[in-house]
Amino acid sequence: MNNFLYILILLVLIGVGVFVYTQRDSQLLSGAEITASESVLSITSRYINRRAILDGLQIDAELFSDARFTSLRSFSKPVKERPIGRDNPFTEVR
Numbered sequence: 422m423n424n425f426l427y428i429l430i431l432l433v434l435i436g437v438g439v440f441v442y443t444q445r446d447s448q449l450l451s452g453a454e455i456t457a458s459e460s461v462l463s464i465t466s467r468y469i470n471r472r473a474i475l476d477g478l479q480i481d482a483e484l485f486s487d488a489r490f491t492s493l494r495s496f497s498k499p500v501k502e503r504p505i506g507r508d509n510p511f512t513e514v515r
């Protein structure tokens with residue numbers, strides 16, 4: 422249990438470090454003010470509108486049971502088995 426706690430703390434610290442490293446030039450950590458045209462509210466409303474559009478989509482699963490779809494056949498060819506690697510990778514190549 423004690424090792425689990427140490428590993429969990431280490432993973433959290435690594436996650437925070439990666440976040441800070443990737444966000445080092447962003448406005449989030451630099452303290453710069455957000456411009457009026459790209460305010461948090463406008464960005465949020467854009468995502469809400471996109472979510473509403475996606476919620477309105479209806480996916481018709483009957484396509485997969487259609488006779489035209491089920492009559493399709495594959496033109497793929499089987500891949501032939503080949504030996505993988507060499508017994509000794511340090512021997513001369515012939």
